[in-house]
Amino acid sequence: MASDAHGAEEGGLVFHPMDQFIVKPLFGDGAVAWYTPTNMTLWLGFAILAVIAVLVLSTSKRAIVPGRGQSVAELAYGFIYKMVEDICGKEGVKFFPYIMTLFMFIVCANFLGMLPTAFTPTSHFAVTAVLALMVFFTVTILGFVLNGTAFLGLFWVASAPLALRPVLAIIELISYFVRPVSHSIRLAGNVMAGHAVIKVFAGFAAIAVISPVSVLAITAMYGLEVLVSFIQAYVFTILTCVYLKDALHPSH
Template sequence: MATEAQGEEAGGLVFHPMDQFIVEPFFGEGAVAWYTITNATFWMALAVLTTFALLVLGTSRRSIIPTRMQSVAELAYGFVYKMVEDICGKEGVKYFPYIMTLFMFIVTANFLGLIPTAFSPTSHFAVTVVLALAVFLTVTVLGFVKNGTAFLGLFWVASAPLALRPVLAIIELISYFVRPVSHSIRLAGNIMAGHAVIKVFAGFAAIAVISPASIVAITAMYGLEVLVAFIQAYVFTILACVYLKDALHPGH
């Protein structure tokens, strides 16, 4: 704190890229309790309401000549439906509502987080871990319900030599339980890194000498983050579909 104060007094450049990820009360100040409305809960609720407005209100008056909202809703619906059908097959289509909800929440939260002064909830592991664990537990329970003990065939590589099968089974088992870790870290890490880099370039924009270059860098990074916001939602969803396929068809 003393060093920070000295830097400010000396007129130096002081900025903290990670401050934008601090969870704090949305109204007023003070400690955060379980019932406190924070910036994280506000933007998550806004993502849910935005998704509802797009998919429900935007298609409530469907017409042959669609409005812009209806066009976006139909495009998103067709995109996710095709993904589920291609990866999981016809049997997986019945789980399309869950996959669609997952994709729309993540992609909407990612895009809302790009609004200046907004908060990106998908940059927090507390959010992405819950989403990843929900997928992990859902497909695991579904796998046993649909296949019984035959679901354990997912870990037994029957095509491998008999001597290697126990070793491969251990590797498959470990990789299976690592799924929610990699699933959550990939999303949160990419979103957090992109926002932090934009904040760093924004801090350098205050220096007149390098301000033009910094503004160009911010613009380029922002364009990249728009792409990343969609790609990371797509990757998270397509992995959920792959895990769902394993639950429905566990045999190697």
């Protein structure tokens, strides 16, 4: 049976959609250590450069009639600023630079990952987990700094019957510590799934009979992934605002 499987692999259509997510050294084929420059490092750097290009370089010569780059930067600025203000209130505006940077980094990394032969850093849980943990610790520390022990009121549902409050407190506490897990997996999972599906359809494009259907499927999925790239950055950012609101107003 093993020889049959091997023969089928040699003569049939074989592709590995998950290979695109492998972290590889930029130089050589050795093991990857924490200090090794990798494809992940390269595309994280490209994402940072893209943020600088959009927010800094394109707005360096501010014009009354903005160009394309300045228009994109201004639209992103207004969009995120209104989100922060609507969800967190005026007190949350001071954290706008952090949230804006977070959104722009994620959306640039997602869009760069749509380029042919590109590597998508946000498809890795290691990257999204760091971003989510940064939000989690920032919100938790800020909550205690601003509110003291009153921040613990976030877990005590005062409107519920007294007998249910201890049970609800445990549930609220568990859901609070699960936040960074769901926050990070949602982003990485959606990005990875979309890229893997595109790779599968691309593999079928080698078969002449179904090649036209495969190309149409790839085009449709690519368009969907462009939308998903923005939506996932938006969802990550709006959840960050919701968590920040809990730190600023734990009693609401």
